Amino acid sequence: xxxxxxxxxxxxxxxxxxxxxxxxxxxxxxxxxxxxxxxxxxxxxxxxxxxxxxxxxxxxxxxxxxxxxxxxxxxxxxxxxxxxxxxxxxxxxxxxxxxxxxxxxxxxxxxxxxxxxxxxxxxxxxxxxxxxxxxxxxxxxxxxxxxxxxxxxxxxxxxxxxxxxxxxxxxxxxxxxxxxxxxxxxxxxxxxxxxxxxxxxxxxxxxxxxxxxxxxxxxxxxxxxxxxxxxxxxxxxxxxxxxxxxxxxxxxxxxxxxxxxxxxxxxxxxxxxxxxxxxxxxxxxxxxxxxxxxxxxxxxxxxxxxxxxxxxxxxxxxxxxxxxxxxxxxxxxxxxxxxxxxxxxxxxxxxxxxxxxxxxxxxxxxxxxxxxxxxxxxxxxxxxxxxxxxxxxxxxxxxxxxxxxxxxxxxxxxxxxxxxxxxxxxxxxxxxxxxxxx
Numbered sequence: 330x331x332x333x334x335x336x337x338x339x340x341x342x343x344x345x346x347x348x349x350x351x352x353x354x355x356x357x358x359x360x361x362x363x364x365x366x367x368x369x370x371x372x373x374x375x376x377x378x379x380x381x382x383x384x385x386x387x388x389x390x391x392x393x394x395x396x397x398x399x400x401x402x403x404x405x406x407x408x409x410x411x412x413x414x415x416x417x418x419x420x421x422x423x424x425x426x427x428x429x430x431x432x433x434x435x436x437x438x439x440x441x442x443x444x445x446x447x448x449x450x451x452x453x454x455x456x457x458x459x460x461x462x463x464x465x466x467x468x469x470x471x472x473x474x475x476x477x478x479x480x481x482x483x484x485x486x487x488x489x490x491x492x493x494x495x496x497x498x499x500x501x502x503x504x505x506x507x508x509x510x511x512x513x514x515x516x517x518x519x520x521x522x523x524x525x526x527x528x529x530x531x532x533x534x535x536x537x538x539x540x541x542x543x544x545x546x547x548x549x550x551x552x553x554x555x556x557x558x559x560x561x562x563x564x565x566x567x568x569x570x571x572x573x574x575x576x577x578x579x580x581x582x583x584x585x586x587x588x589x590x591x592x593x594x595x596x597x598x599x600x601x602x603x604x605x606x607x608x609x610x611x612x613x614x615x616x617x618x619x620x621x622x623x624x625x626x627x628x629x630x631x632x633x634x635x636x637x638x639x640x641x642x643x644x645x646x647x648x649x650x651x652x653x654x655x656x657x658x659x660x661x662x663x664x665x666x667x668x669x670x671x672x673x674x675x676x677x678x679x680x681x682x683x684x685x686x687x688x689x690x691x692x693x694x695x696x697x698x699x700x701x702x703x704x705x706x707x708x709x710x711x712x713x714x715x716x717x718x719x720x721x722x723x724x725x726x727x728x729x730x731x732x733x734x735x736x737x738x739x740x741x742x743x744x745x746x747x748x749x750x751x752x753x754x755x756x757x758x759x760x761x762x763x764x765x766x767x
Contacts, residue, residue, distance in 0.1 A: 332361045340364065350402050363402045396475065403464050416449070501534040504543070508533060511544050516551045522577050523554060557582040568592040606749050701734035715745060 335343065340360045344351045347364075354360050423442070428435035512528070513520045528550050533543035558573075561582060566572050566589040576585035683691050719727070724740055731738070741748040 332364060335361075349404075363400075366401050398471075403467075405460060405464065412453075419446075419449070500536075504534055504540055505529075507540060508543055508547060512547055512551070515548055519551065519555065523580065527580065528554070554580055561585060566593075567596070602750070602753060606753050697730070697734060713745065 332340065332343075337357050337360065340357065341351065344360065344364050349364055351360050351363050354363055428439050430436065508529070509525045512525050516523070528547070530543075530546065530550075532538070533546065538546070557580075558576065561572060561576055562569070564586065566586070568589045571592055572585045572589035575588045576582060579585065683694065716724075716727075728740065741752070743751070
């Protein structure tokens with residue numbers, strides 16, 4: 330196949346196979362001319378390398394504004410066949426030699442022969458680098474001159490481009506101002522809730538669409554927001570206010586209704602939890618009036634169990650009913666110093682302490698002790714004591730008094746709803762543990 334009948338891709342492959350440099354050439358005629366020049370130079374070359382440099386023509390270009398170049402591809406030839414044979418001959422001597430790392434003589438010979446081989450490789454590489462530098466020198470000079478002249482043109486072009494950009498920014502700003510003014514007039518009160526930036530489309534500021542078309546699209550978006558808002562109001566959502574806020578934040582009716590549905594579902598779950606906890610509560614029979622006691626109580630220590638007043642050990646007896654619920658009280662005032670000191674029997678010490686309290690409080694203690702001694706036929710049920718506020722020490726005192734009348738239990742710190750929720754979570758976690766362990 331002749332060069333005339335080859336296509337560009339075929340010409341490139343032909344040049345690559347023969348080591349002909351056609352870098353930067355695009356047209357078929359230029360590639361063909363480069364191949365022909367290279368083959369002609371090979372036919373005429375001798376054993377010495379031939380370097381042909383490309384040079385820029387300083388004369389006036391053939392056509393105004395075009396770069397005219399006189400180019401001939403450089404051709405390098407070398408004694409590759411002889412050198413290849415020489416290297417193969419040297420490497421053949423190492424083919425059957427297997428030096429041992431355990432043999433010191435072999436190790437020394439390895440070092441000697443390695444230096445020799447590295448020197449041979451270095452000699453070849455240095456020749457390659459030297460001729461490559463010479464070969465590329467005209468190309469580098471050529472590119473430098475082209476880039477220098479090109480950059481002068483680009484500098485002026487960039488300056489003109491800056492003027493165009495400034496004018497375009499002014500056009501966009503004017504168009505945006507007109508669209509913003511139109512929006513505020515068309516949207517009315519809606520514009521106070523939905524700013525122009527939330528509804529604007531960046532493509533409106535392009536040269537296309539026109540200002541009138543952009544206004545039409547703007548009006549359509551405003552109409553859709555208004556229609557979606559009316560639809561949202563007609564849905565009678567339980568959490569409408571929250572959904573409305575979500576709608577104006579996103580301008581998405583679907584997101585707003587989904588948010589309201591989630592709030593409703595969360596509320597349903599909370600109510601179901603409260604109902605499940607409430608089914609275990611039983612009404613208190615024979616309630617004692619709220620003013621039956623004068624003593625006070627307060628926040629409670631988590632996990633506290635009452636102590637036996639005699640052994641000072643925690644009680645674990647079956648829970649007995651509390652005679653009557655205590656009324657909201659003020660913290661107990663600090664008792665006066667014992668008149669008899671710490672000496673005497675336990676009974677004497679108790680009597681001495683009680684003597685420091687008002688008679689009404691002493692009467693309460695007496696009635697409680699008498700009630701604890703009376704037999705009862707009432708069933709034992711769980712009760713909850715609601716204490717408005719107490720210190721940890723006051724809770725310990727209450728626990729000891731409860732143990733005195735045979736009542737055991739656990740103080741839980743927090744309001745009733747908080748404690749109920751925490752206990753429910755603990756029971757749920759315990760059930761899950763049982764399920765995993767089953």
